[in-house]
Amino acid sequence: MSATAPWKVLVVDDDEGIHSITRMVFRGYQFESRPIELINALSGAQARAVLAEQTDIAVAILDVVMETDSEGLDLVNFIRQQLNNQDLRIILRTGHPGFAPEAEVIIQYDINDYLGKAELSASRLITSVVVALRSYRDIQSVKAKSQQPQIKSIDTADQCPTDAIPCRAILTQVSAYFEQKIQPMVADSQRLLQFQHKPMLADLVATLNNRTEQLQQLNLLLQAETIATVYEPQQTLLAEILDNLLRQYTAQARQENWIIDYQIDPQLTETINLSASWLSSVLLTLLELAICRAPLTDLSINLGLSDQRLCIEIVGESRECQTNLSWNQCLDSKLEQLSQLYQGRLENSINSLVSYSCQLP
Numbered sequence: 001m002s003a004t005a006p007w008k009v010l011v012v013d014d015d016e017g018i019h020s021i022t023r024m025v026f027r028g029y030q031f032e033s034r035p036i037e038l039i040n041a042l043s044g045a046q047a048r049a050v051l052a053e054q055t056d057i058a059v060a061i062l063d064v065v066m067e068t069d070s071e072g073l074d075l076v077n078f079i080r081q082q083l084n085n086q087d088l089r090i091i092l093r094t095g096h097p098g099f100a101p102e103a104e105v106i107i108q109y110d111i112n113d114y115l116g117k118a119e120l121s122a123s124r125l126i127t128s129v130v131v132a133l134r135s136y137r138d139i140q141s142v143k144a145k146s147q148q149p150q151i152k153s154i155d156t157a158d159q160c161p162t163d164a165i166p167c168r169a170i171l172t173q174v175s176a177y178f179e180q181k182i183q184p185m186v187a188d189s190q191r192l193l194q195f196q197h198k199p200m201l202a203d204l205v206a207t208l209n210n211r212t213e214q215l216q217q218l219n220l221l222l223q224a225e226t227i228a229t230v231y232e233p234q235q236t237l238l239a240e241i242l243d244n245l246l247r248q249y250t251a252q253a254r255q256e257n258w259i260i261d262y263q264i265d266p267q268l269t270e271t272i273n274l275s276a277s278w279l280s281s282v283l284l285t286l287l288e289l290a291i292c293r294a295p296l297t298d299l300s301i302n303l304g305l306s307d308q309r310l311c312i313e314i315v316g317e318s319r320e321c322q323t324n325l326s327w328n329q330c331l332d333s334k335l336e337q338l339s340q341l342y343q344g345r346l347e348n349s350i351n352s353l354v355s356y357s358c359q360l361p
Contacts, residue, residue, distance in 0.1 A: 036129075138187060274361070313351075313356075344358040
């Protein structure tokens with residue numbers, strides 16, 4: 001799409017008055033120096049024809065009740081399932097909230113916003129559309145980058161034996177592909193947190209946000225590390241790193257009914273001179289290894305100090321379980337790469353699920 005081409009916004013409503021008001025609201029309006037082109041459809045049938053023909057529509061504003069009481073919801077399924085269009089941002093706009101309660105619709109349908117006509121102002125409509133356009137723009141940007149040809153050189157460290165799983169080069173490419181899928185989910189879930197919801201829906205939105213952020217962090221474990229990766233030492237707050245880590249597992253632990261906590265030995269100062277991003281990656285990898293070895297078990301992350309080395313132990317009740325061998329190998333490979341810095345190494349311990357240490361600068 002050209003940098004000056006208009007943003008296409010499809011308005012689907014059987015009330016001509018709604019189209020007139022929408023045209024008036026967006027007359028002369030631009031987003032990122034590009035005008036907004038409104039495409040009008042007075043029925044679900046017209047909308048289907050337009051959507052099938054024009055694949056570069058950025059946002060669709062759909063009325064719910066038209067030919068049928070659920071025509072707008074049927075259009076959502078048509079877009080997502082039949083056209084397989086996951087990029088287009090969908091805003092539901094209804095004057096009959098009883099036919100499509102907000103809480104049920106947001107959970108059951110892949111939409112990006114829900115507006116009631118009775119309380120809809122011009123500023124609220126513009127805000128909703130701009131947020132949707134920004135999300136669409138980000139999706140298109142990620143897709144464009146992924147389609148650019150890349151010159152790739154693989155040295156001996158990246159090459160894998162024919163029977164080695166996983167292969168670092170392949171996993172890095174897979175991770176980049178997953179990131180394209182995850183990023184819009186994270187953006188949408190964070191946007192939902194900005195709105196006020198009823199208690200049950202607010203809890204579901206918070207859980208969704210927590211799960212997507214956790215998935216995004218776990219996906220990073222698939223990416224290859226090299227000794228050239230920049231991990232500058234800095235004054236790092238241990239409690240802050242651990243709090244952020246545990247926060248990522250809030251939804252999973254609650255659903256699976258287990259607890260995760262941490263303890264920091266008093267010998268350790270509040271801050272240590274290590275890269276925060278490096279330590280976060282190590283702790284995340286170790287925690288995933290512990291969960292693989294003892295799923296659905298209460299865990300404690302214990303940090304201590306011995307001979308100027310930071311010692312990390314994750315304690316829990318070991319149990320026999322069916323492990324995901326490929327994921328274990330991914331984690332082992334990630335930890336091996338991270339251990340190129342700070343003289344990191346796994347330690348032998350009969351009292352913990354995972355034991356690891358690294359040299360403090």
